[in-house]
Amino acid sequence: MIEVSHVSKSFGGQxxxxxxxxxxxxxxxxxxxxxxxxxxxxxxxMIATLLSPDRGTVSVCGxxxxxxxxxxxxxxxxxxxxxxxxxxxxxxxxxxxxARIRGVPARAVRAQVSSLLHVCHLDDAAKKLCxxxxxxxxQRLGIAQALVHDPKVLLLDEPTNGLDPEQAQEFRKLLIxxxxxxxxLVSSHLLHEMSTLCSKIxxxxxxxxxxxxxxxxxxxxxxxxxxxxSGGQL
Amino acid sequence: MRTVRDALSVTRKEILSLVVSxxxxxxxxxxxxxxxxxxxxxxxxxxLKLAQYVExxxxxxxxxxxxxxxxxxxxxxxLIFLLLFAAPFITMRVFAEEKRHGTFVLLSVSPLTxxxxxxxxxxxxxxxxxxxxxxxxxxxxxxxxxxxxEFALLVSAAVAVLCSAALFCVVGLVFSALTDRQILAGxxxxxxxxxxxxxxxxxxxxxxxxxVLVQNLSPxxxxxxxxxxxxxxxxxxxxxxxxxxxxLASVFVVxxxxxx
Numbered sequence: 001m002i003e004v005s006h007v008s009k010s011f012g013g014q015x016x017x018x019x020x021x022x023x024x025x026x027x028x029x030x031x032x033x034x035x036x037x038x039x040x041x042x043x044x045x046m047i048a049t050l051l052s053p054d055r056g057t058v059s060v061c062g063x064x065x066x067x068x069x070x071x072x073x074x075x076x077x078x079x080x081x082x083x084x085x086x087x088x089x090x091x092x093x094x095x096x097x098x099a100r101i102r103g104v105p106a107r108a109v110r111a112q113v114s115s116l117l118h119v120c121h122l123d124d125a126a127k128k129l130c131x132x133x134x135x136x137x138x139q140r141l142g143i144a145q146a147l148v149h150d151p152k153v154l155l156l157d158e159p160t161n162g163l164d165p166e167q168a169q170e171f172r173k174l175l176i177x178x179x180x181x182x183x184x185l186v187s188s189h190l191l192h193e194m195s196t197l198c199s200k201i202x203x204x205x206x207x208x209x210x211x212x213x214x215x216x217x218x219x220x221x222x223x224x225x226x227x228x229x230s231g232g233q234l
Numbered sequence: 235m236r237t238v239r240d241a242l243s244v245t246r247k248e249i250l251s252l253v254v255s256x257x258x259x260x261x262x263x264x265x266x267x268x269x270x271x272x273x274x275x276x277x278x279x280x281x282l283k284l285a286q287y288v289e290x291x292x293x294x295x296x297x298x299x300x301x302x303x304x305x306x307x308x309x310x311x312x313l314i315f316l317l318l319f320a321a322p323f324i325t326m327r328v329f330a331e332e333k334r335h336g337t338f339v340l341l342s343v344s345p346l347t348x349x350x351x352x353x354x355x356x357x358x359x360x361x362x363x364x365x366x367x368x369x370x371x372x373x374x375x376x377x378x379x380x381x382x383x384e385f386a387l388l389v390s391a392a393v394a395v396l397c398s399a400a401l402f403c404v405v406g407l408v409f410s411a412l413t414d415r416q417i418l419a420g421x422x423x424x425x426x427x428x429x430x431x432x433x434x435x436x437x438x439x440x441x442x443x444x445x446v447l448v449q450n451l452s453p454x455x456x457x458x459x460x461x462x463x464x465x466x467x468x469x470x471x472x473x474x475x476x477x478x479x480x481x482l483a484s485v486f487v488v489x490x491x492x493x494x
Contacts (some may be wrong), residue, residue, distance in 0.1 A: 048343045052493065069493075073345040084336030088254045089247070100243035101346040103236075145340070 001026055001183055002047055002153060007056035009042055009207075015043050016205040024200070029179050031089070031198035031215070032187040034229065038206035040187040041081060044157050047185070048078045060153055074103060081157040083138055087131025091122055091141055094130050095148055102149035112148065120144040120174060136167035140174070147178060154184040161194060170196055173204070191218030191224045203227060237350045244346070244354025245361070248328070252362055261323045262366055265316055269370035272312045273305075277377075280304040301383055302463075310391040310461050313370055314398040314453065318361065318427045321399070323405055324362050325406025326420035328355045329488065333414035338491070348489045352481055363399040367392070376462055387463040394460035397473040398453050402427050404480030411487040 002024040009017040017039040024030040034040045045051040046058050049069045057064055063071040086094060096111045104112050117123050120140045125133065133141060139159060146154055159175070160168040175184070175197065188194055195215060196203055201224065203211040211227055252258045283299040343353060352363040371392055378388055406423040413419050434452035437445045449455055456472045459465070 019439050050339065050342055070345050070347070073343055076343065078340075078343045080339055081335070084340060086247075086251065086335075086337060093247075093250060097243065097247045098340070098344065100246075101240055101341075101344050103345060103348075106239075191280065 001061060002185060003057075003059045004043065004047065005057050005059075007043070007053045007058060009039075009051065009054050015207060017046070017053075020204065020207065021056075022202045022209060022212055023147065024183050024185050024202075026183045027181060028199035029175065029186055029197055031182040031194035031201040032185055032204070033189065033191070033194055033201050033224075034187075035189055035228075037203050038204050040189075040204065041157055042207075043204070044078075044155050044185070044187055048076060048155050049073055053113060059080045074149075074159035075151055076153045076155055077149070078161055079139075079142045079146045079154075079156045081161065083142040083145075085130040085133075085138065086130060089130055090127050091130060091133070092117070092126045095144055099148045104149050112150075116144045116148060119147075119178065121170075135162050136164075136170070139163060139167070139171055143171075143174060143178070152178070152182060153155070154182055156184065156186045158188055159186060160190065162170060166198070168193070172215040191228055195224050237347055237353070240346050241349035241354040241357065244351055245357040248355055248358030249361065251326075252358065255327075257323060257327070258362060261320050262362070265320045265366045266369045268316055269309075269313060270373065272316075273309050273373040276305045276309055276312075301377065301381055302387060305377065306383065306388065306391060307364040309374060309463050310395055311454075311457075313367070313395045314457060315365075315431070317395065317402055318401050318431055319424065320362065320366065321402035321406050322420035322423040325359050325403055325423060327410070327412055328359060328407060328424070329410040329484075330414050330416045330419045333491075334416070342492045348485050348492060352411075352484045352488055353471070356403065356481060356484075359403045359407065360400060363398065365404050367395050367399055368486065370395075384463070390463045390465050391461045394457040395410075397460070397470070398457060400477050401430075401453055401473055401480075404477045404484075405430070408480050408483050408487070411484045411491075432447070 004023070005021050007017055007020045008015060020043060021041070032040055032043070042051065046053050046065065047060060049065050049072050052066055057066070059065065060072045061075045064077070065072050086097075089097070092113060095116060098108055099109045100106070101113055117126050120143060122137065122140055122144060125137050125141075130141065142154070143159070146156070156175075160171055163171060172193065175186070186194075186197065198215050200212070200214050202209065203213070211215070215224075243271075280299060280301065283304060287298055329338070332341065372389075374383075374388055377383060378385060402423075404417070405427050409422040409426070410416075410419040413422075430451060433454060434449050434455045437449040440448050450472070456469045459469055
């Protein structure tokens, strides 16, 4: 579970996130919506312990990101907006490395990597160098590295950016299959994607929370679109 | 225990990266080539001196040129100087590249401790330096096999070279942790190592108060006894303390960057 409470963050005197509070419970995908530059990535980075909030607190599975950063890191899998890779390693070596440093027992690494390669449809690319992967395969590898230690919380920053519609659909299917029993927070500005993928959306604009809403079966994309455009004032 | 296990995982990954790196092979080949050139040059000079000694009438008090003085000692001193130039190439990428490519983010969000990360990277670059040194030790090893050289003396001189390698690697690690530009890290490592190496020659110009300090800061001073076959605890303490300070400095810098 993720709990963001009255969090603010400034860069060079400009407040990028302002008094932001929301919760993401386990067992569903939470969409973190907002226009470009609204502070989504900054918030995700604060949850992932990459940035410290200036004010307020962020806790993941009950652990404070400032006081218990290491405990938080054990609970999370993070996919940044632009996935950095070690181009000289093969897909298998890349996943094995992250499995080891994220505490997967040495004896279980091989089995865990092999199972993830299968789940993420990367079996055929296992021996390929990371530097030779296409965008779609890179994203699959990105989610595989985020899942490699079976984390309780998944943080995905614009995961379908740059994917073609077919790849994006495959990615959504993959995400739904792995999201059960986990807390998944997906940042995006794609309303259609969020409406089909998420059970709840958190919408921010200029670093402020504008809306926190359950997405029900009858929630239409137009409804979300109106919320997005009006900044939550309907 | 977890720290050591994690450090070894990082070392393993770094070695995998080094194995496919053309830079590592070039540095290794260049180092061994130069070491071989200097070794055979010294051996040639020694043979010339020996021939002169045999052919010319023996002067009063002159002694037969010995291998240790004419080949072994200068060879190991040259190796230390060569390592000074090789170390920046093998250390400049360790942190700078991670930050440049963004993979530092993935390491930062992992539960890996900064100590494991720094230790793992250090072990990897030091392993490569050891490999280079072992290759260069093969030349005097052949000499030992076919001559009456003392084995203990060779071991002591080899320890001097390995200690210097450990020192130059830690200097490189600190500078690589400070920047995201490999060239800058390599350049700064080279400059700092050169200043450290030649600091003994500045001893006379800094006044009596700092003279001893400056004199003892240089690895040349600290390896002098070892190369001559005399193992001293104070010399070993110098290298151990510099390496520990370097590792601590790297941990401090990387921790700070992870928290930003």
